[in-house]
Amino acid sequence: MTSDHEQNSPESIISPPEGCGDEDLLRLIDLCPFLASEKSRYDDVAVLSILRRNPRAACLRRPYRCGIGNGPDGAHPLALVVALGGSLEVVRRMVDSCPSALGMRLGGRRNVLHYAIAEGVDVSVISYLTSRRPALAIEEDSFGAIPLHLASTYCPSSSSSSSVIVHLLSLNPDAAGALDRKSQTPLHRACMSRASLDDVLALIEACPDALFLDDWLGNRPLEYAESMHQRLSEPIPEVIEVLGMAEEILGAKEEDDDDDDDDDDASGDEVGGRRCRRVLGGARKDRTRRILAHFVDIRWRGGVRLAFARNPDLASILDLPPGVFPRLLCLLGTEGVYSVLVRCTDVVFGFA
Known part of the structure; x- marks a missing residue:
């Protein structure tokens, strides 16, 4: 529902005056971003040309063929252009001309950031959207999913997805523990979507307890990773192995x-x-050493840090003098503890 101020503002005009370029803009962007054949027809250069001539065209509100803006107020073109893969310059010009478009809920379901992530938009655009409206990163869609849930679901193996996950975690690390309406964390979704190892490790570091949370079906993230491994031909044993080790040692x-x-x-x-x-x-000491050694081998320094931080008894299991443990935590910032023990034993014990 729009406020009285919004209803009386120029940005709420559904049909701007003739000659402002709105029909040309509509013709260019009234495409379905969910169909590759239509998405490929989007002409970013032409859209940018219209916005340069008439920035207020970004304030147009209309319903679109794909279903975006089918409510009584229509929708600003920003969400559709973002979903179609509009460049950062186009998005920036649209937001500058019509800032209120960032706060619009589309069909009462998703905000513009949800659409951006679901359509695999470049992280530079996502970073810009969240810088202009940080609240976008924590808003839920109609399924209770925040943008980090979607980033963990769509295009999980791409480097772009990993960058988006890292960006969203940098804004709000607690988002890794958020539950959607199926009681699933982003880690659950990442494991269901065959996410990359880097994505999985980043989510575990942000919320280790997510490893042990049951969703609405009583499944933990590891169980979803194992299930997907059994159903599909392409193996993901490395993710499963690390999840199991993390459960065990964390x-x-x-x-x-x-x-x-x-x-x-x-x-x-x-x-x-x-x-x-x-x-x-x-x-067992040997098992603990093997797990820590594996974390070092895959360069997961955060896993070593979490192991010692969450389980101080590891120091005694590894037969370390009590005085060494505080120094171990200090060393975690520069090199994995187990790696230090292996390579620089005399130095570490010298701190005791």
């Missing part, structure tokens, strides 16, 4: 009925509504 594992309550290597914990058993490096 904190929780489902408690077996025959577990001994007096087990010194386990302690009760409640994670994601599930009664869990904290497994300290698999209760």
Whole structure:
């Protein structure tokens, strides 16, 4: 619903005066961004030419053939141009001419950033949109999904998607723990969409507890990764292996009925509504070392940091003197702890 101010402002005019170039703009952008054959017809240079002659054409509100703007107020062309792959210069000119277009909900479902991410828009455009309206990054669509959910779902293996995920996490790291209406985090969606290892690691670092959260079907992210691995021919064993190691060393594992309550290597914990058993490096020094070594091999420094930060008992499992542990945390900023132990043992123990 628009305010009285919006209804009386020039930006709310659905049919601007004749001769302002609005019909030419409509002809150029009234395409369906969801069809590759139509999306390829978008002419960014022609759109830019119209906006240079008449910036107010960006304030046009109309319904479009693809369904965007079918409400009573129509929609500004910004969302459609973004979804069609408009350049940063075109997007910038449209926003400068019509800032209120950034706050428009399209069909009551998605904002312009949702459309941008779903259509694989370049991260430079996404960065610009969020700089002009930071609230876009935390707004939910009709399914309770924030933009990070969509970035974890669409084009998960592309370098552009990874850049978008990193950008959104830099704006709001807590977004990695957000739940949609199916109780799924972005990590759930990433694992369902066969995301790249880099995406998965970034999401785990931002919210390690997401590893242990059950969604509406009772599934954790690892279970979705395993399920997709079984259904599709292209293997993703590396992601599955790291997810399993991360679950093991970062904190929780489902408690077996025959577990001994007096087990010194386990302690009760409640994670994601599930009664869990904290497994300290698999209760075995060799297993802990192998996991940490693998994190170092794949250059996941954050995984080593999380392992020690969430589980101080790792220091005793690795037979490290108590005085070393504070220094280990300091060293994490420059090099993985396990790597330091392997290469510079004398130096590390000299800090004790």
